[in-house]
Amino acid sequence: MERKNRLAPSILAADFKTLGSEVAAVTKAGAEYLHIDVMDGVFVPSISFGMPVISSIRSVTDCLFDVHLMIVEPEKYIADFAACGADSITVHAETARHLQRVLHDIKSRGLRAGVALNPATPLSVLDYVMPYLDMVLIMTVNPGYGGQAYIPEMTGKIRALRQKALELGMPLDIEVDGGINDRTLRTVLDAGANVCVAGSAVFSGDRAENVRKMRNVMAEYTEF
Numbered sequence: 001m002e003r004k005n006r007l008a009p010s011i012l013a014a015d016f017k018t019l020g021s022e023v024a025a026v027t028k029a030g031a032e033y034l035h036i037d038v039m040d041g042v043f044v045p046s047i048s049f050g051m052p053v054i055s056s057i058r059s060v061t062d063c064l065f066d067v068h069l070m071i072v073e074p075e076k077y078i079a080d081f082a083a084c085g086a087d088s089i090t091v092h093a094e095t096a097r098h099l100q101r102v103l104h105d106i107k108s109r110g111l112r113a114g115v116a117l118n119p120a121t122p123l124s125v126l127d128y129v130m131p132y133l134d135m136v137l138i139m140t141v142n143p144g145y146g147g148q149a150y151i152p153e154m155t156g157k158i159r160a161l162r163q164k165a166l167e168l169g170m171p172l173d174i175e176v177d178g179g180i181n182d183r184t185l186r187t188v189l190d191a192g193a194n195v196c197v198a199g200s201a202v203f204s205g206d207r208a209e210n211v212r213k214m215r216n217v218m219a220e221y222t223e224f
């Protein structure tokens with residue numbers, strides 16, 4: 001099975017006063033996805049941004065908009081996020097009361113569907129929704145802020161999920177989010193992740209150079 005590795009810069013760490021040029025810089029440098037963190041101040045302590053910001057940057061790039069909803073009652077907002085330009089919507093298993101229904105809704109709109117798991121949430125919550133999933137987001141920090149340290153116990157969780165996907169013959173995307181830098185990037189790729197979110201590691205210093213360096217590392221890992 002061919003592995004498609006994708007770098008997903010998280011705009012949470014970008015400079016918002018020049019967000020359009022921040023997005024252009026990382027996508028022109030080769031980032032395939034743009035990771036968009038929506039926070040509601042209820043599920044997670046902080047509040048980030050919502051639909052108007054996403055609509056506004058939609059015209060800057062054709063790259064895949066990977067929307068990570070850290071919000072309660074995500075089912076209420078799927079239509080809105082689809083309308084403002086999301087290509088992929090990921091909901092947290094901890095917030096979706098009817099997880100299968102919301103995944104079915106996302107897919108019925110022609111979008112990619114993902115489930116995110118907090119560090120303490122077991123993989124077994126995925127058992128009965130696997131057919132609806134394009135991606136699983138393994139949170140490698142507790143969601144809510146950028147710039148936190150990678151939680152080492154997540155390496156085994158990534159490995160176990162990749163093993164399960166291989167057993168099922170599923171070309172599942174496994175995304176990791178939180179504390180990904182030059183060093184932890186190799187750890188998660190070794191374990192079987194293939195979509196790597198990076199906030200502070202991309203949006204500090206030379207953005208284009210950061211993207212190129214991380215994509216070069218990712219290119220070394222070509223097979224499951």
Ligand code: DX5
Binds near residue numbers: 012199201
């Ligand atoms: C955390 C967010 C992340 C965050 C990652 O709640 O979901 O996407 O921006 O930031 P870094 O890469 O700085 O840990």
Ligand code: ZN
Binds near residue numbers: 197
């Ligand atoms: Zn995220």
